[in-house]
Amino acid sequence: MAAVTTDGLYATHEVTNQPPALEDYNAYEQDTVLVEALHREGASWAEEKARRLGALVGSARMATLARLANAHPPELRTHDRFGNRVDVAEFHPAYHELMALAFGAEVHSLAWTARRPGAHTARAALSYLWNLGENGIGCPTGMAYAAIPALRHHKEIAAEWEPRILSAEYDPRPLPIIEKTGATLGMAMTEKQGGSDLRANTTRGQALGAGGPGGEYALTGHKWFCSAPMSDGFLTLAHTGKPGVLSCFLVPRSLPDGTRNRFFLQRLKDKLGNRSNASSEIEYHQTWARMVGEEGRGIATILEMVHLTRIDFAVSSAAIMRQSLTHALHHARSRRAFQRLLAEQPLMKNVLADLALEAEAAAVLTLRIARAFDESEKDERERLLSRIGTPVAKYWICKRTPAFVGEALECLGGNGFIEESGMPRLYREAPLNGIWEGSGNVICLDVLRAMVRAHETLPAFMAGLEPVRGADRRLDAFIDALTRELADREDIEARARRIAEMMALALQGALLVQHSPSAVADAFCASRLAGDWGRAFGTLPRGLAYDQIIARARRV
Ligand SMILES: Cc1cc2nc3c(=O)[nH]c(=O)nc-3n(C[C@H](O)[C@H](O)[C@H](O)COP(=O)(O)OP(=O)(O)OC[C@H]3O[C@@H](n4cnc5c(N)ncnc54)[C@H](O)[C@@H]3O)c2cc1C
Numbered sequence: 249m250a251a252v253t254t255d256g257l258y259a260t261h262e263v264t265n266q267p268p269a270l271e272d273y274n275a276y277e278q279d280t281v282l283v284e285a286l287h288r289e290g291a292s293w294a295e296e297k298a299r300r301l302g303a304l305v306g307s308a309r310m311a312t313l314a315r316l317a318n319a320h321p322p323e324l325r326t327h328d329r330f331g332n333r334v335d336v337a338e339f340h341p342a343y344h345e346l347m348a349l350a351f352g353a354e355v356h357s358l359a360w361t362a363r364r365p366g367a368h369t370a371r372a373a374l375s376y377l378w379n380l381g382e383n384g385i386g387c388p389t390g391m392a393y394a395a396i397p398a399l400r401h402h403k404e405i406a407a408e409w410e411p412r413i414l415s416a417e418y419d420p421r422p423l424p425i426i427e428k429t430g431a432t433l434g435m436a437m438t439e440k441q442g443g444s445d446l447r448a449n450t451t452r453g454q455a456l457g458a459g460g461p462g463g464e465y466a467l468t469g470h471k472w473f474c475s476a477p478m479s480d481g482f483l484t485l486a487h488t489g490k491p492g493v494l495s496c497f498l499v500p501r502s503l504p505d506g507t508r509n510r511f512f513l514q515r516l517k518d519k520l521g522n523r524s525n526a527s528s529e530i531e532y533h534q535t536w537a538r539m540v541g542e543e544g545r546g547i548a549t550i551l552e553m554v555h556l557t558r559i560d561f562a563v564s565s566a567a568i569m570r571q572s573l574t575h576a577l578h579h580a581r582s583r584r585a586f587q588r589l590l591a592e593q594p595l596m597k598n599v600l601a602d603l604a605l606e607a608e609a610a611a612v613l614t615l616r617i618a619r620a621f622d623e624s625e626k627d628e629r630e631r632l633l634s635r636i637g638t639p640v641a642k643y644w645i646c647k648r649t650p651a652f653v654g655e656a657l658e659c660l661g662g663n664g665f666i667e668e669s670g671m672p673r674l675y676r677e678a679p680l681n682g683i684w685e686g687s688g689n690v691i692c693l694d695v696l697r698a699m700v701r702a703h704e705t706l707p708a709f710m711a712g713l714e715p716v717r718g719a720d721r722r723l724d725a726f727i728d729a730l731t732r733e734l735a736d737r738e739d740i741e742a743r744a745r746r747i748a749e750m751m752a753l754a755l756q757g758a759l760l761v762q763h764s765p766s767a768v769a770d771a772f773c774a775s776r777l778a779g780d781w782g783r784a785f786g787t788l789p790r791g792l793a794y795d796q797i798i799a800r801a802r803r804v
């Protein structure tokens with residue numbers, strides 16, 4: 249019989265067999281893997297912050313803000329009505345609200361403000377939680393987090409900028425830095441002729457006085473990619489006369505006297521995903537800047553920032569996997585087909601368990617590397633792990649994410665292809681972390697560079713695998729194969745992806761064998777390490793504890 253709707257009209261049918269909305273749950277509390285990792289990696293003290301952010305991220309309000317901010321991407325205004333240049337990206341109010349929420353939750357700052365052991369891990373957990381809900385804002389939060397070591401190359405500049413960047417207040421007003429209550433920072437490296445090969449940069453800095461560290465310069469040139477262009481400042485690479493020898497500069501949007509700096513927005517990029525965040529093309533023309541770090545050491549200075557953004561992207565991709573899995577699990581346990589819940593169909597169980605394994609391995613790896621940052625100062629082996637583990641984790645986790653999200657999307661059937669489900673947004677976002685701040689090949693070459701630059705790096709990485717020797721014969725055999733692969737230096741550049749992948753899998757296997765339930769560790773070793781697995785998700789061998797693996801992942 250037709251149901252009567254609230255407006256008195258007759259509906260043609262009753263809606264059945266559609267899952268309830270996935271909202272108003274605590275994204276932290278339902279994530280057993282995250283909860284365990286936060287405690288294990290030394291950041292238990294941040295649990296209350298994680299719980300608060302988890303409640304926000306799982307709320308209907310957050311879902312609405314994320315949808316609106318992405319459905320209404322920023323628009324460029326180059327001039328005002330009188331023809332004066334204004335160069336602004338204008339955002340939907342939802343974007344500003346999200347920025348205030350993320351910065352208010354210390355997603356960008358906790359690593360530097362907490363001043364206690366576990367601070368990088370705690371911040372990584374907050375970033376992971378935030379990225380479950382929305383990814384465009386993850387760009388400005390990630391850059392604010394990562395900029396601090398680069399800024400500290402100049403005491404006076406750091407004294408002005410650091411407290412404002414680490415402030416929990418979002419202050420979008422275009423003011424000189426000393427008048428701001430909170431600030432954001434972008435980075436401008438990539439030019440048309442080269443992004444990976446930064447030495448190809450042609451932007452030029454001319455000293456306005458004596459020059460050198462802290463000195464004033466006028467920059468002229470372009471940047472082909474500059475995200476979050478409404479930031480208060482931009483760490484920029486330019487040469488000072490000798491092409492290929494780059495220095496790092498801080499370009500403020502507003503000058504100390506309150507006037508606009510000569511910062512020209514040419515276009516906003518029409519991007520596949522990450523649509524709430526603006527990414528732009530910019531021109532510098534006699535643009536005022538100050539040098540940060542030593543002249544000619546620009547790449548080394550900005551790479552300190554890049555290194556931290558890389559671990560943040562691995563964290564963010566782990567979160568994209570987790571959120572896709574949450575949607576898939578939620579749908580499969582509410583939707584029936586052929587007289588059974590999808591979640592009870594044997595083949596769907598294989599898919600869900602396989603996805604759950606991948607998501608767990610990604611989360612434990614990223615938080616383990618975050619801990620290595622925490623312990624870097626007092627433990628050299630941890631410092632070396634943070635160096636090489638970051639590109640290893642970024643490469644492998646970001647590489648797995650697009651295939652992962654595609655599979656999770658399919659678990660929702662046709663609904664997964666529809667914008668309202670939230671899956672298309674995750675799908676469009678999925679490849680990005682694998683591209684920016686070093687695309688796959690470049691990241692794998694960085695793994696090799698880390699091995700070559702400091703000979704102790706690889707032994708430190710391998711020593712980290714030793715404690716698990718003997719726990720699982722498949723893991724032992726895989727570590728042996730990795731050792732052989734690494735000992736062979738012939739054609740090593742062409743084998744860099746293979747090496748990075750094996751290193752990631754070995755470390756993930758070691759972490760799961762040590763810390764996860766045997767159902768998870770066993771399935772990971774059987775499939776990823778011993779190779780009893782197909783080329784698509786859902787090809788785990790029979791006889792594994794699918795139900796236990798799924799139950800661990802499914803709490804909502
Ligand atoms: C949405 C978005 C926002 C961005 N925001 C910013 C920003 O705010 N600031 C900024 O500076 N940049 C930004 N970027 C640029 C980004 O960091 C670069 O696109 C990226 O580093 C790759 O550089 P490229 O595009 O010049 O590609 P290329 O350097 O031309 O590389 C193309 C391909 O070749 C591969 N490759 C390069 N060198 C080698 C090699 N030696 N061996 C084998 N393969 C190689 C790469 O891995 C890549 O797959 C952004 C990019 C995107 C998509």
